[in-house]
Amino acid sequence: MLDIRWMRENREALAEAMRRLYAEDAPWERALELDEQRRKLLAQVEALRAERNTGSKRIGELYREGRAEEASALKERMREIGDQIAQLEEELRRVEEAFHEAMLRIPNIPEPDVPVAPDEAGNVVVKEWGEPRAFDFPPRPHWELAEALDIIDFERGVKIAGSRFYVLKGAGARLQRALINWFLDVHIHEHGYIEVYPPFMVRTHCMVGTGNLPKFADTLYRDAEEDYWLIPTAEVPVTNLHREEILEPGTLPRYYVAATPCFRREKVSAGKDVRGIKRVHQFEKVEMVKFVEPHTGREELESLTRNAEELVERLELPYRRVEIATGDLSFVAAKKYDIEVWAPGCQEWLEVSSCSLFRDFQARRANIRYRPGEGARPEYVYTLNGSGLALPRMIIAVLENYQQADGSVVVPEVLRPYMGGVEVIR
Protein backbone atom coordinates (compact mmCIF):
# COMPACT_ATOMS: atom_id res chain seq x y z
CA MET A 1 0.00 0.00 0.00
CA LEU A 2 1.19 3.48 -0.79
CA ASP A 3 1.20 6.45 1.59
CA ILE A 4 -1.98 8.41 0.93
CA ARG A 5 -0.38 11.65 2.08
CA TRP A 6 2.42 11.20 -0.37
CA MET A 7 -0.15 10.47 -3.07
CA ARG A 8 -2.07 13.67 -2.29
CA GLU A 9 1.02 15.80 -2.42
CA ASN A 10 2.71 14.15 -5.40
CA ARG A 11 -0.10 13.59 -7.81
CA GLU A 12 2.12 14.13 -10.86
CA ALA A 13 4.86 11.76 -9.69
CA LEU A 14 2.21 9.17 -8.94
CA ALA A 15 0.68 9.43 -12.40
CA GLU A 16 4.14 9.19 -13.90
CA ALA A 17 4.96 6.07 -11.87
CA MET A 18 1.77 4.38 -13.01
CA ARG A 19 2.65 5.20 -16.61
CA ARG A 20 6.10 3.71 -16.19
CA LEU A 21 4.50 0.56 -14.78
CA TYR A 22 2.05 0.36 -17.68
CA ALA A 23 -0.55 0.18 -14.91
CA GLU A 24 -2.83 2.97 -16.01
CA ASP A 25 -5.82 0.86 -14.96
CA ALA A 26 -4.73 1.08 -11.31
CA PRO A 27 -7.46 2.97 -9.38
CA TRP A 28 -5.23 5.72 -8.03
CA GLU A 29 -7.42 8.59 -9.21
CA ARG A 30 -10.44 6.97 -7.67
CA ALA A 31 -8.51 6.52 -4.42
CA LEU A 32 -7.65 10.23 -4.35
CA GLU A 33 -11.26 11.22 -4.99
CA LEU A 34 -12.53 8.89 -2.28
CA ASP A 35 -9.88 10.24 0.07
CA GLU A 36 -11.21 13.73 -0.40
CA GLN A 37 -14.78 12.64 0.25
CA ARG A 38 -13.62 10.68 3.21
CA ARG A 39 -11.89 13.62 4.86
CA LYS A 40 -14.84 15.88 4.26
CA LEU A 41 -17.24 13.44 5.89
CA LEU A 42 -14.81 12.80 8.69
CA ALA A 43 -14.64 16.49 9.57
CA GLN A 44 -18.45 16.66 9.71
CA VAL A 45 -18.82 13.52 11.78
CA GLU A 46 -16.14 14.55 14.22
CA ALA A 47 -17.63 18.00 14.76
CA LEU A 48 -20.97 16.40 15.57
CA ARG A 49 -19.35 13.86 17.84
CA ALA A 50 -17.58 16.63 19.72
CA GLU A 51 -20.94 18.34 20.22
CA ARG A 52 -22.50 15.14 21.45
CA ASN A 53 -19.64 14.46 23.85
CA THR A 54 -19.95 17.83 25.57
CA GLY A 55 -23.75 17.59 25.51
CA SER A 56 -23.76 14.15 27.08
CA LYS A 57 -21.40 15.28 29.81
CA ARG A 58 -23.72 18.19 30.51
CA ILE A 59 -26.71 15.85 30.84
CA GLY A 60 -24.91 13.95 33.56
CA GLU A 61 -24.18 17.19 35.37
CA LEU A 62 -27.75 18.41 35.10
CA TYR A 63 -29.10 15.21 36.62
CA ARG A 64 -26.67 15.45 39.47
CA GLU A 65 -27.81 19.04 40.05
CA GLY A 66 -31.40 17.82 40.08
CA ARG A 67 -32.38 19.75 36.95
CA ALA A 68 -34.16 16.85 35.29
CA GLU A 69 -36.29 18.94 32.98
CA GLU A 70 -33.35 20.70 31.35
CA ALA A 71 -31.63 17.36 31.11
CA SER A 72 -34.41 15.72 29.15
CA ALA A 73 -34.65 18.70 26.81
CA LEU A 74 -30.95 18.38 26.10
CA LYS A 75 -31.38 14.64 25.72
CA GLU A 76 -33.88 15.24 22.96
CA ARG A 77 -31.40 17.43 21.07
CA MET A 78 -28.63 14.92 21.54
CA ARG A 79 -30.85 12.24 20.11
CA GLU A 80 -31.24 14.30 16.95
CA ILE A 81 -27.51 14.79 16.71
CA GLY A 82 -27.08 11.07 17.26
CA ASP A 83 -29.32 10.35 14.29
CA GLN A 84 -27.32 12.70 12.12
CA ILE A 85 -24.09 11.07 13.24
CA ALA A 86 -25.43 7.63 12.47
CA GLN A 87 -26.39 8.72 9.00
CA LEU A 88 -23.05 10.32 8.25
CA GLU A 89 -21.16 7.40 9.77
CA GLU A 90 -22.91 5.02 7.44
CA GLU A 91 -21.89 7.14 4.50
CA LEU A 92 -18.36 7.44 5.81
CA ARG A 93 -18.13 3.70 6.28
CA ARG A 94 -19.08 3.11 2.66
CA VAL A 95 -16.60 5.67 1.38
CA GLU A 96 -13.79 4.33 3.56
CA GLU A 97 -14.40 0.79 2.44
CA ALA A 98 -14.26 1.81 -1.22
CA PHE A 99 -11.18 3.90 -0.51
CA HIS A 100 -9.40 1.03 1.19
CA GLU A 101 -10.33 -1.38 -1.57
CA ALA A 102 -8.91 1.01 -4.17
CA MET A 103 -5.70 1.50 -2.17
CA LEU A 104 -5.16 -2.26 -2.01
CA ARG A 105 -5.26 -2.43 -5.79
CA ILE A 106 -2.63 0.22 -6.49
CA PRO A 107 0.76 -1.37 -7.21
CA ASN A 108 4.04 -0.36 -5.63
CA ILE A 109 6.08 2.40 -7.24
CA PRO A 110 9.26 1.21 -8.97
CA GLU A 111 12.70 2.43 -7.96
CA PRO A 112 13.91 5.18 -10.31
CA ASP A 113 16.51 2.98 -12.03
CA VAL A 114 14.20 0.10 -12.98
CA PRO A 115 14.21 -0.33 -16.77
CA VAL A 116 10.96 0.85 -18.31
CA ALA A 117 9.24 -1.58 -20.69
CA PRO A 118 5.74 -2.99 -21.08
CA ASP A 119 6.64 -6.66 -20.57
CA GLU A 120 9.36 -9.23 -19.92
CA ALA A 121 10.97 -8.52 -23.27
CA GLY A 122 12.34 -5.42 -21.58
CA ASN A 123 14.07 -7.33 -18.79
CA VAL A 124 17.80 -6.72 -18.75
CA VAL A 125 20.54 -9.30 -18.20
CA VAL A 126 22.80 -7.43 -15.81
CA LYS A 127 25.27 -10.20 -15.09
CA GLU A 128 26.39 -13.56 -16.40
CA TRP A 129 28.40 -16.12 -14.49
CA GLY A 130 30.04 -19.37 -15.65
CA GLU A 131 30.26 -21.03 -19.02
CA PRO A 132 27.59 -23.42 -20.22
CA ARG A 133 29.22 -26.84 -20.25
CA ALA A 134 30.34 -28.25 -23.64
CA PHE A 135 28.78 -31.69 -24.07
CA ASP A 136 30.28 -34.37 -26.31
CA PHE A 137 26.84 -36.01 -26.42
CA PRO A 138 23.36 -34.54 -26.75
CA PRO A 139 22.27 -33.54 -23.21
CA ARG A 140 18.92 -35.01 -22.24
CA PRO A 141 16.06 -33.21 -20.46
CA HIS A 142 15.57 -33.99 -16.77
CA TRP A 143 12.36 -35.97 -17.25
CA GLU A 144 14.18 -38.49 -19.40
CA LEU A 145 17.15 -38.70 -17.03
CA ALA A 146 14.99 -38.95 -13.95
CA GLU A 147 12.72 -41.60 -15.40
CA ALA A 148 15.67 -43.74 -16.50
CA LEU A 149 17.29 -43.39 -13.08
CA ASP A 150 13.93 -44.09 -11.41
CA ILE A 151 14.25 -41.04 -9.14
CA ILE A 152 11.08 -39.21 -10.21
CA ASP A 153 7.79 -41.05 -10.72
CA PHE A 154 5.63 -38.85 -12.90
CA GLU A 155 2.86 -41.37 -13.58
CA ARG A 156 2.13 -42.15 -9.99
CA GLY A 157 2.20 -38.47 -9.06
CA VAL A 158 -0.55 -37.91 -11.59
CA LYS A 159 -2.43 -41.00 -10.43
CA ILE A 160 -2.51 -39.69 -6.88
CA ALA A 161 -3.18 -35.99 -7.41
CA GLY A 162 -3.53 -35.21 -11.11
CA SER A 163 -1.42 -33.32 -13.60
CA ARG A 164 1.45 -31.14 -12.34
CA PHE A 165 2.11 -33.52 -9.43
CA TYR A 166 5.07 -35.86 -9.18
CA VAL A 167 6.77 -38.22 -6.76
CA LEU A 168 10.45 -37.89 -5.87
CA LYS A 169 11.93 -41.27 -5.13
CA GLY A 170 15.16 -42.70 -3.73
CA ALA A 171 18.14 -40.59 -4.71
CA GLY A 172 15.75 -37.97 -6.18
CA ALA A 173 14.08 -37.38 -2.83
CA ARG A 174 17.42 -37.45 -1.11
CA LEU A 175 18.94 -34.97 -3.55
CA GLN A 176 16.14 -32.54 -2.75
CA ARG A 177 16.71 -32.99 0.96
CA ALA A 178 20.46 -32.47 0.47
CA LEU A 179 19.90 -29.25 -1.44
CA ILE A 180 17.48 -27.88 1.16
CA ASN A 181 19.74 -28.72 4.07
CA TRP A 182 22.81 -27.30 2.43
CA PHE A 183 20.99 -24.08 1.45
CA LEU A 184 19.74 -23.67 5.01
CA ASP A 185 23.13 -24.35 6.54
CA VAL A 186 24.85 -21.78 4.37
CA HIS A 187 22.25 -19.09 5.11
CA ILE A 188 22.19 -19.85 8.82
CA HIS A 189 25.91 -20.28 9.47
CA GLU A 190 27.46 -18.00 6.86
CA HIS A 191 24.86 -15.36 5.99
CA GLY A 192 23.37 -14.62 9.40
CA TYR A 193 19.80 -15.81 8.90
CA ILE A 194 17.58 -17.25 11.62
CA GLU A 195 15.73 -20.40 10.64
CA VAL A 196 11.98 -20.49 11.21
CA TYR A 197 9.36 -23.14 10.68
CA PRO A 198 6.08 -21.32 10.03
CA PRO A 199 2.50 -22.44 9.42
CA PHE A 200 1.81 -23.50 5.83
CA MET A 201 -1.76 -22.22 6.10
CA VAL A 202 -2.60 -18.61 6.92
CA ARG A 203 -5.56 -16.30 7.46
CA THR A 204 -6.86 -13.89 4.87
CA HIS A 205 -5.28 -10.86 6.57
CA CYS A 206 -1.81 -12.35 6.07
CA MET A 207 -2.39 -12.77 2.36
CA VAL A 208 -3.53 -9.15 2.21
CA GLY A 209 -0.43 -8.12 4.12
CA THR A 210 1.98 -9.53 1.56
CA GLY A 211 -0.14 -8.42 -1.39
CA ASN A 212 -1.37 -11.82 -2.60
CA LEU A 213 -4.92 -10.70 -1.87
CA PRO A 214 -7.24 -9.23 -2.97
CA LYS A 215 -5.83 -9.25 -6.49
CA PHE A 216 -4.50 -12.77 -6.93
CA ALA A 217 -7.05 -15.03 -5.24
CA ASP A 218 -7.27 -17.22 -8.34
CA THR A 219 -3.65 -18.35 -7.95
CA LEU A 220 -4.14 -19.67 -4.40
CA TYR A 221 -5.55 -22.80 -2.80
CA ARG A 222 -7.91 -22.32 0.10
CA ASP A 223 -10.00 -24.25 2.60
CA ALA A 224 -13.61 -24.53 1.51
CA GLU A 225 -15.11 -24.08 4.96
CA GLU A 226 -12.72 -22.11 7.11
CA ASP A 227 -10.57 -19.06 6.66
CA TYR A 228 -7.36 -20.82 5.67
CA TRP A 229 -5.20 -20.30 2.59
CA LEU A 230 -2.31 -22.55 1.60
CA ILE A 231 0.86 -20.51 1.29
CA PRO A 232 2.25 -19.98 -2.24
CA THR A 233 5.63 -19.13 -0.65
CA ALA A 234 7.15 -18.83 2.83
CA GLU A 235 7.24 -15.09 2.20
CA VAL A 236 3.64 -14.94 3.41
CA PRO A 237 3.91 -16.43 6.92
CA VAL A 238 7.45 -15.15 7.52
CA THR A 239 6.74 -11.54 6.52
CA ASN A 240 3.62 -11.65 8.68
CA LEU A 241 5.68 -12.82 11.64
CA HIS A 242 5.93 -9.18 12.70
CA ARG A 243 2.53 -7.93 11.54
CA GLU A 244 0.97 -5.41 13.94
CA GLU A 245 4.27 -5.04 15.76
CA ILE A 246 6.59 -2.19 16.62
CA LEU A 247 10.16 -3.49 16.54
CA GLU A 248 12.33 -1.91 19.22
CA PRO A 249 15.53 0.05 18.48
CA GLY A 250 18.59 -2.05 17.83
CA THR A 251 16.66 -5.09 16.58
CA LEU A 252 17.05 -4.36 12.86
CA PRO A 253 18.03 -5.74 10.48
CA ARG A 254 16.37 -9.12 10.98
CA TYR A 255 17.10 -11.93 8.57
CA TYR A 256 14.92 -15.05 8.46
CA VAL A 257 15.12 -18.18 6.37
CA ALA A 258 12.49 -20.92 6.04
CA ALA A 259 12.17 -24.08 4.02
CA THR A 260 8.52 -24.73 3.25
CA PRO A 261 6.29 -26.32 0.66
CA CYS A 262 4.61 -23.88 -1.71
CA PHE A 263 1.18 -24.41 -3.24
CA ARG A 264 0.15 -22.71 -6.46
CA ARG A 265 -2.83 -23.19 -8.71
CA GLU A 266 -0.97 -22.21 -11.91
CA LYS A 267 -4.32 -21.47 -13.52
CA VAL A 268 -2.99 -18.66 -15.64
CA SER A 269 -0.33 -20.83 -17.24
CA ALA A 270 -2.61 -23.73 -18.19
CA GLY A 271 -0.96 -25.98 -20.75
CA LYS A 272 2.45 -24.32 -20.31
CA ASP A 273 5.48 -26.33 -19.15
CA VAL A 274 3.48 -29.50 -18.56
CA ARG A 275 6.49 -31.80 -18.97
CA GLY A 276 8.84 -32.44 -16.11
CA ILE A 277 8.88 -30.62 -12.80
CA LYS A 278 9.42 -27.03 -13.86
CA ARG A 279 5.91 -25.81 -13.13
CA VAL A 280 4.01 -27.77 -10.49
CA HIS A 281 1.28 -27.26 -7.90
CA GLN A 282 3.40 -28.24 -4.91
CA PHE A 283 7.09 -27.64 -4.43
CA GLU A 284 9.69 -26.90 -1.79
CA LYS A 285 11.48 -23.61 -1.50
CA VAL A 286 14.04 -22.07 0.82
CA GLU A 287 13.03 -18.46 1.29
CA MET A 288 14.96 -15.55 2.78
CA VAL A 289 13.04 -12.63 4.31
CA LYS A 290 14.55 -9.41 5.62
CA PHE A 291 13.19 -6.63 7.81
CA VAL A 292 15.46 -3.59 7.54
CA GLU A 293 15.71 0.15 8.12
CA PRO A 294 14.62 2.17 5.09
CA HIS A 295 17.96 3.77 4.29
CA THR A 296 19.60 0.34 3.88
CA GLY A 297 16.99 -1.04 1.49
CA ARG A 298 19.02 -0.94 -1.68
CA GLU A 299 22.20 -2.45 -0.29
CA GLU A 300 20.16 -5.13 1.45
CA LEU A 301 18.68 -6.09 -1.91
CA GLU A 302 22.16 -6.48 -3.34
CA SER A 303 23.41 -8.64 -0.46
CA LEU A 304 20.20 -10.71 -0.51
CA THR A 305 20.69 -11.39 -4.19
CA ARG A 306 24.32 -12.28 -3.58
CA ASN A 307 23.24 -14.74 -0.86
CA ALA A 308 21.24 -16.59 -3.52
CA GLU A 309 23.83 -16.31 -6.28
CA GLU A 310 26.56 -17.68 -4.08
CA LEU A 311 24.71 -20.99 -3.76
CA VAL A 312 24.50 -21.37 -7.51
CA GLU A 313 28.17 -20.50 -7.84
CA ARG A 314 29.24 -23.07 -5.28
CA LEU A 315 27.21 -25.64 -7.19
CA GLU A 316 29.19 -24.51 -10.25
CA LEU A 317 26.11 -23.92 -12.35
CA PRO A 318 26.13 -21.23 -15.05
CA TYR A 319 23.59 -18.52 -14.34
CA ARG A 320 22.61 -14.97 -15.15
CA ARG A 321 21.05 -12.18 -13.16
CA VAL A 322 18.12 -10.47 -14.81
CA GLU A 323 16.74 -7.12 -13.76
CA ILE A 324 12.97 -7.10 -14.14
CA ALA A 325 11.45 -4.28 -16.19
CA THR A 326 8.58 -2.13 -14.89
CA GLY A 327 5.88 -3.89 -16.91
CA ASP A 328 6.98 -7.32 -15.63
CA LEU A 329 7.45 -6.24 -12.01
CA SER A 330 5.19 -7.99 -9.52
CA PHE A 331 2.43 -5.95 -7.92
CA VAL A 332 4.27 -5.44 -4.61
CA ALA A 333 7.90 -5.09 -5.75
CA ALA A 334 9.79 -1.82 -6.19
CA LYS A 335 12.81 -3.54 -7.70
CA LYS A 336 13.46 -7.15 -8.53
CA TYR A 337 16.21 -9.44 -9.78
CA ASP A 338 15.66 -12.95 -11.08
CA ILE A 339 18.42 -15.52 -11.02
CA GLU A 340 18.26 -17.91 -13.93
CA VAL A 341 20.26 -21.11 -14.24
CA TRP A 342 21.04 -22.64 -17.60
CA ALA A 343 19.38 -26.03 -18.16
CA PRO A 344 21.15 -27.71 -21.09
CA GLY A 345 18.60 -30.52 -21.38
CA CYS A 346 15.53 -28.33 -21.84
CA GLN A 347 17.71 -25.68 -23.45
CA GLU A 348 16.33 -22.82 -21.38
CA TRP A 349 17.11 -20.45 -18.56
CA LEU A 350 15.31 -21.56 -15.39
CA GLU A 351 14.20 -18.99 -12.84
CA VAL A 352 15.46 -20.38 -9.53
CA SER A 353 15.25 -17.22 -7.47
CA SER A 354 13.42 -13.92 -7.35
CA CYS A 355 14.84 -11.24 -5.09
CA SER A 356 12.66 -8.21 -4.36
CA LEU A 357 12.72 -4.96 -2.48
CA PHE A 358 9.24 -3.90 -1.36
CA ARG A 359 10.22 -0.75 0.51
CA ASP A 360 7.37 -0.05 2.99
CA PHE A 361 4.64 -1.40 0.69
CA GLN A 362 4.08 -4.66 2.56
CA ALA A 363 4.87 -3.07 5.93
CA ARG A 364 1.94 -0.65 5.47
CA ARG A 365 -0.41 -3.46 4.58
CA ALA A 366 0.71 -5.65 7.46
CA ASN A 367 1.41 -2.75 9.83
CA ILE A 368 5.00 -3.63 10.61
CA ARG A 369 6.88 -0.74 12.21
CA TYR A 370 10.06 -0.06 14.12
CA ARG A 371 11.29 2.63 16.47
CA PRO A 372 14.27 4.45 14.94
CA GLY A 373 15.56 5.34 18.41
CA GLU A 374 14.56 5.30 22.08
CA GLY A 375 11.25 7.12 22.44
CA ALA A 376 11.11 8.02 18.75
CA ARG A 377 7.92 7.74 16.73
CA PRO A 378 7.40 4.39 15.02
CA GLU A 379 8.04 4.18 11.28
CA TYR A 380 7.35 1.48 8.73
CA VAL A 381 10.14 -1.01 8.10
CA TYR A 382 11.33 -2.04 4.67
CA THR A 383 10.83 -5.69 3.74
CA LEU A 384 12.68 -7.79 1.19
CA ASN A 385 12.66 -11.39 0.20
CA GLY A 386 14.26 -13.80 -2.19
CA SER A 387 14.36 -17.49 -2.92
CA GLY A 388 17.47 -19.18 -1.78
CA LEU A 389 16.66 -21.31 -3.73
CA ALA A 390 13.60 -22.90 -5.37
CA LEU A 391 13.70 -26.64 -5.29
CA PRO A 392 12.34 -28.61 -8.14
CA ARG A 393 14.13 -26.31 -10.54
CA MET A 394 17.44 -26.72 -8.77
CA ILE A 395 16.97 -30.48 -9.13
CA ILE A 396 16.45 -29.94 -12.84
CA ALA A 397 19.59 -27.79 -13.00
CA VAL A 398 21.73 -30.35 -11.18
CA LEU A 399 20.45 -33.33 -13.18
CA GLU A 400 20.85 -31.68 -16.57
CA ASN A 401 24.20 -30.00 -15.92
CA TYR A 402 25.83 -32.94 -14.16
CA GLN A 403 24.60 -35.69 -16.46
CA GLN A 404 27.02 -38.08 -18.13
CA ALA A 405 26.81 -39.90 -21.44
CA ASP A 406 25.56 -43.09 -19.77
CA GLY A 407 22.66 -41.28 -18.14
CA SER A 408 24.20 -41.21 -14.66
CA VAL A 409 24.48 -37.94 -12.74
CA VAL A 410 27.50 -36.74 -10.80
CA VAL A 411 26.65 -35.30 -7.38
CA PRO A 412 28.06 -31.76 -6.99
CA GLU A 413 30.92 -31.71 -4.53
CA VAL A 414 29.25 -29.46 -1.93
CA LEU A 415 26.27 -31.81 -1.71
CA ARG A 416 28.17 -35.04 -1.16
CA PRO A 417 28.33 -34.71 2.63
CA TYR A 418 24.54 -34.30 2.53
CA MET A 419 24.16 -37.40 0.33
CA GLY A 420 26.01 -39.81 2.56
CA GLY A 421 29.11 -39.51 0.43
CA VAL A 422 27.41 -40.66 -2.78
CA GLU A 423 29.37 -39.31 -5.76
CA VAL A 424 27.25 -40.49 -8.66
CA ILE A 425 23.55 -41.21 -9.00
CA ARG A 426 23.18 -44.20 -11.31
Place this chain on the structure above:
RNA sequence: GGAGGGAUGGCCGAGUGGACGAAGGCGGUAGUCUUGAAAACUACUGUGGCGUCAUGCCACCGGGGGUUCGAAUCCCUCUCCCUCCGCCA
Protein backbone atom coordinates in the same frame (compact mmCIF):
# COMPACT_ATOMS: atom_id res chain seq x y z
C1' G B 1 -16.13 -32.56 19.43
C1' G B 2 -18.46 -31.31 24.74
C1' A B 3 -18.48 -28.11 29.42
C1' G B 4 -16.71 -23.88 31.86
C1' G B 5 -13.52 -19.42 32.45
C1' G B 6 -11.07 -15.33 30.25
C1' A B 7 -9.01 -11.09 26.67
C1' U B 8 -7.87 -3.62 29.69
C1' G B 9 -1.76 0.70 28.08
C1' G B 10 5.65 -2.17 27.28
C1' C B 11 4.28 -5.85 31.49
C1' C B 12 1.06 -6.99 35.88
C1' G B 13 -3.63 -5.47 37.35
C1' A B 14 -8.30 -2.27 39.08
C1' G B 15 -12.55 -0.69 36.94
C1' U B 16 -20.62 -3.38 35.96
C1' G B 17 -23.62 3.09 32.54
C1' G B 18 -21.63 9.78 33.17
C1' A B 19 -15.71 13.61 36.51
C1' C B 20 -12.27 7.08 32.63
C1' G B 21 -7.56 7.56 27.71
C1' A B 22 -8.57 4.70 31.90
C1' A B 23 -6.58 3.68 39.56
C1' G B 24 -2.33 1.25 41.53
C1' G B 25 2.20 -1.38 40.79
C1' C B 26 6.42 -2.83 37.72
C1' G B 27 9.48 -1.33 33.85
C1' G B 28 11.50 3.00 31.03
C1' U B 29 13.27 8.32 30.60
C1' A B 30 14.78 12.90 33.00
C1' G B 31 15.81 15.53 37.46
C1' U B 32 17.06 16.08 42.98
C1' C B 33 20.45 13.80 46.45
C1' U B 34 25.52 11.18 45.94
C1' U B 35 32.71 11.19 44.45
C1' G B 36 29.97 7.37 41.51
C1' A B 37 26.25 3.69 41.90
C1' A B 38 22.11 1.92 44.64
C1' A B 39 18.04 3.52 47.58
C1' A B 40 14.60 7.44 48.27
C1' C B 41 11.88 11.51 46.28
C1' U B 42 9.80 14.46 41.95
C1' A B 43 8.15 14.77 36.93
C1' C B 44 7.19 12.53 32.42
C1' U B 45 6.07 7.94 30.07
C1' G B 46 0.36 4.40 24.33
C1' U B 47 -1.28 4.45 18.99
C1' G B 48 -3.52 6.55 14.96
C1' G B 49 -6.60 10.14 12.30
C1' C B 50 -8.49 15.14 10.98
C1' G B 51 -6.77 19.88 10.87
C1' U B 52 -9.45 26.81 11.23
C1' C B 53 -2.45 23.83 12.58
C1' A B 54 -4.73 26.57 18.43
C1' U B 55 -2.54 24.52 25.81
C1' G B 56 -7.70 22.10 19.12
C1' C B 57 -10.97 18.02 17.91
C1' C B 58 -11.96 12.70 16.95
C1' A B 59 -11.13 7.47 17.51
C1' C B 60 -9.02 3.21 19.95
C1' C B 61 -9.97 -1.05 26.85
C1' G B 62 -9.33 -8.57 21.47
C1' G B 63 -12.49 -7.73 16.19
C1' G B 64 -17.42 -6.47 14.34
C1' G B 65 -22.51 -5.08 15.31
C1' G B 66 -26.50 -3.37 18.73
C1' U B 67 -29.05 -0.72 23.09
C1' U B 68 -28.46 4.45 25.14
C1' C B 69 -28.34 11.48 25.29
C1' G B 70 -23.81 8.82 26.85
C1' A B 71 -20.51 2.11 26.72
C1' A B 72 -14.09 -0.44 29.01
C1' U B 73 -18.80 -1.33 31.73
C1' C B 74 -25.28 -3.91 29.20
C1' C B 75 -26.81 -7.29 24.71
C1' C B 76 -25.48 -10.17 20.11
C1' U B 77 -21.63 -12.24 17.21
C1' C B 78 -16.67 -13.62 15.67
C1' U B 79 -11.53 -14.60 16.84
C1' C B 80 -7.94 -16.03 20.19
C1' C B 81 -6.20 -17.93 25.05
C1' C B 82 -6.78 -21.03 29.59
C1' U B 83 -8.96 -25.36 32.52
C1' C B 84 -11.49 -30.15 32.48
C1' C B 85 -13.50 -34.34 29.48
C1' G B 86 -13.10 -37.02 24.69
C1' C B 87 -9.83 -38.17 20.44
C1' C B 88 -4.90 -38.31 18.49
C1' A B 89 1.10 -38.01 15.96
